[in-house]
Amino acid sequence: MKIINNEVDLKKIHIKDKFWSKYISLVKNEMIPYQWQVLNDEANIKIERERNDKNIPAEKSHAIENFKIAAGLKSGHHYGYVFQDSDVYKWLEAVSYSLTNEKDPELEKIADSVIDLIELAQEKDGYLDTYFTIDAPERKFKRLLESHELYCAGHFMEAAVAYYNATGKNKVLSIASKLADCICKCFGPEEGKIHGYDGHEEVEIGLAKLYVVTENKKYLEMSEYFLKQRGKDSDFLYEQLEKDINKEEIIKGMNTSEKKYFQVHKPVLDQDTAEGHAVRLVYMCTALADVAYLTKDAEMLAACKRLWTNITKKRMYVTGGIGSTVSGEAFTFDYDLPNDTMYCETCASVGLAFFAHNMLKSEPSSIYSNVLERSLYNSSISGMALDGKHFFYVNPLEVDPKASKYDPTKSHVKVTRPSWFGCACCPPNLARTLTSIGKYVYTVSNNTVYTHLYMANEAELSLNNSTILLKQETNYPWSGNIKISLKVDQTTNFTMAFRLPDWCHSYTIKLNGENVDYKISDGYAYITKDFKNSDLIEINLEMEIHEISANPHIKDDLGKVALQRGPLVYCLEESDNGDNLHLIKLTKDVKYECEYDPNLLGGIAKITCNAKKLIVSDNWNDDLYIADAKAPKYENKKITFIPYYSWANREIGEMKVWINKDI
Template sequence: MNQTESAANRNIQINDPFWSEYIRLVREVMVPYQWEALNDRIEGAEPSHAIRNFKIAAGREEGEFYGMVFQDSDVAKWLEAAAYLLETKRDPALEEIADGVIELIAEAQRGDGYINTYFMLKEPGREWSDLAECHELYCAGHLIEAATAYFRATGKRKLLDAVSRFADYIDTIFGTDPGKLQGYDGHQEIELALVKLHQATGNEKYLRMSSYFLGQRGRKPHYFEEEWEKRGRTLHFPQLSMVHDHSYSQSHLPVREQDTAEGHAVRLVYMCTAMADIAAATQDAGMLEACRKLWDNIVSKRMYITGGIGSMEQGESFTADYDLPGDLAYAETCASVGLIFFARRMLQLHRSSRYADVIERALYNTVISGMSLDGTRFFYVNPLEVYPEVLGRNKNYNHVKAERQGWFSCACCPPNVARLLASLGEYIYSVQGDTVYTELYIGGRVETVVAGQPVVIEQHSRYASEGRVSFEVTAEQPVTFTLALRLPDWCDAVEVAAGGTSRIITSGDDDGYIRLTREWQSGDKVELAFAMPVKRMKGHPLIRQTFSKIALQRGPFVYCLEEADNGKRLYQLRLPEESEFTLSEEGGFPEGVKTLAADGTRLTSAGGWDRELYRSDSSWTREQVRLTFIPYFAWANRGVGEMSVWVGEEAKK
């Protein structure tokens, strides 16, 4: 296993026609908006109380705990997003607010190192009694991630020292030694966070703790049932089966024996992220093989075309191979964020463009679908088909919304999107030996070291709109290295111009990259022009919900029909095989993003259905219509209406 290093966030400046606006939204809108939400200052939005919980725990205010048992994690994820923003650009006002939050957390911390406002305020003395449901280690993990990011961004140790004390305390509670709890958290997160704490501090103990928590999962007798009996069979979430449904929390088998994606989707990909981290840190080939099996099952049998995962509302879970209903999809925004985390770790372990392809698919579709174009409203669930008339009436669709919400009682998704986009620079390049890999085509400037020499690479990108990208290298002295350029899975041919020559390339190497090896000098340029046709995508024949239907994709974007352009009853529309597409831009959508239009048909009835629900003598008439498709991420920004990714295809006559 040859691990690859990603370029540090601080060494990358994004300047991109598409993504710069999202980075601006995170900095100027999302993080400030979410700060207001955490302080309960958004009129009409679901209250958070998260900051006030810490104030009460710190003794600054009187009151009671309010919110979900994992409410602390919203503060931690906000703080982590703020850290990534500070890493790329100084912001004294934001840093002052963040420092204040850290001071508050430190004041709330108990003398033994424990930090969790729910148990400190609502159930003191019952700590670690309900690991299956109550997210103590999950909240600890998010706090650790925030601390390591803030230390890297500012060099300030206050929160890092606080979470190190907390982790040291956790180490006194859990383990295989006599007298310790031999448990693990119901929601994986502490495992990947402890790896980051190890990387920040160099303390090997934290790596061992992460391995311990992974290794305990799935052992018999089952720990969650034992603790349930011990606490008198009480449940925190009686509507869910966190204690007895062991697959829900991926504790049905030891992690090395799991080969299908089961249970809660976010938990699964967070666990896989940690497994990949441990495989890299310990050179554990068996753990890596388990990661590969789970990866393959997710992306080849249980992932939506949008990069969403989790096809069932009950348990926010995976179901079965090829069971991917569009209208009932859960596809939680957090799950796609977690899938990106997992994909990035796999990419660092095993050089293959297919991991970056999934990062791109999830990022350009489900993740940014999770936020409105103005950055103030959010989707928790990302369905691929919506009919507002049944929402609120059919309980099977209770999780589906036709418009984004200002905030949530369970508000994990908005800060998760913010922290991912704030750290987006880390996903663009990776370096291994004398090779610089370009994973995402996002414009900007990176400073890195390759073949022992400092190098600056400037990327100019109109990838999202035109498929055109160029690179310019600056080096203090000539340096020989390989620039490896990912050939996206949606592209059949790319024109590469470098060194005064141009050639058409239709396939990458075995890893899916185009490798340009040469002695680079300052001013050397490479230009790419990716063929970007509209592709008619079809689902695997075992996906019953998409059989005989198609979805459109152009470049990294999956498209959808929306009522605003096509009227109601989208299910009546058909796209003929011979239809050609025209491209245009829609006002209010991001610059350069194209909409698609094509001739189609609408199947309508000849009439006579006033009193009959079913008939034997009816026929359909075909009305010629012009169909308009918009990028999936942009739906639900123009009012409430129907939406569908998949459309019926009509064969040539």
């Protein structure tokens, strides 16, 4: 049976986009070499603890060294987090996409050497995890709550598939298959196997991807098993720890996390609210959506839809960020979206994009692609500084440097991007997403080419019986004009479907300069016709500035608006507007102006307007509280908004997305 895969081969897409090419280059030229130095403990940088916790290993990465020790090339102990291996795998995955985008024999050589090292570190039975191989072989698969063994395995499988796709080299796939076989041998419903799952979802994603390239159905079934077993016996993770005679914890205190943290409070298919650790949840959903697509399992897809609805209708920030609390880096409850205490981890935003992408495979609906876009253009890329060398874990919507400094409950909200973290999950996660951005642009199914994202690119897409070349030209996200030109060998009947973004309230679609018939379904405009060579489709998405209002059940946003233009959410920064941003309010009759400034923050469209700022000294001297205050006075003030993703690239200061507005 041929696997139906409507994902587009990354090799066949060449990103020519001014906006995204910059990121792809930054990853290739800055992040990848930099991460390589970090992984080898050669970078002369200060690694920061992402939390104020001395238990966090932050002296060095030691990740490559761990592999060398596991491979028997060096002696010593494992250092770092138990999931340190995944740093190497995520680096390798980013390298793979980067090599797909652009050949680089030097880099490929380094990657090959890493794969050789991984092969050496793999045990005879396929087991692969340096922590357990080096320091705790007797505890393998015995402490899944905290061990991250399957999590690391999943990341390796993702990297392996990416590297194989990039280079066609089989070795990496053979290591991954051996590892997957080892897992299939140890886990499953059969007697004698472990009837369990990992504390951190990820292997389910890797196994499904490995199935697609190897066509080994066992891997898909293993992924499905992990997903369907999860939460069925919701005590499994805890009971496994109880059974281990050795009581030493691998991650201190993790066993006190509640079931929701791990999404094991009920069977996955019964879950209808997004709970617990946000990254875990979206990784689970990403796998669930992929397996639902690959197996055509309607029940799985229904579960995905329920979770998608809960996230995007109740628990997501306007930036596409998720995770309302630092405690457990987790979801909390419906409409609880505080702007200055949240987590909004970069990894979680990226994971939400993965989930959206996999849902689009089954259902081309803009409810997914709109969020995909929102997440990518806002709280994902806000994770990286414009220099490509500094990174946020936490992506707040409101920052007061005093609070970050003097209120320990906000100390996780950093005001500048540190250069590296002890737990280095976010930067490489962003690197692999940025280098594979092309994957998210199109899907192809039922003789239809779906355009989900707008960015300049050239793509070669396979339809039922033909191949088309498609060239997208645009200055997105600064302009909503998109030109798509076709190259076909012969006139071909097929459908082109274009996403009509949720932010766009007015648009035109023309074919060769003329109006064209299209029908709209699920947020896409469908044009079906005999397309001929050199056909030119011009889409003009009117890119007005919109004031976004949050559902009034979100307490923290009541009486406020956020500005959005195109896919970009905007914010005020102290650099442009002075301090006390909370004293600024937009008037009813506010007029916004937008201007592209090539010299500001790497080139951005900034928004300016006249606003009012409360004059504190008018009513107040040094009183803390006064009775029956007269109406406050305001001064006029011109203010400047910048795209959210570009904040914190100048001096330290306040930042605010949701701005008071007169109603």
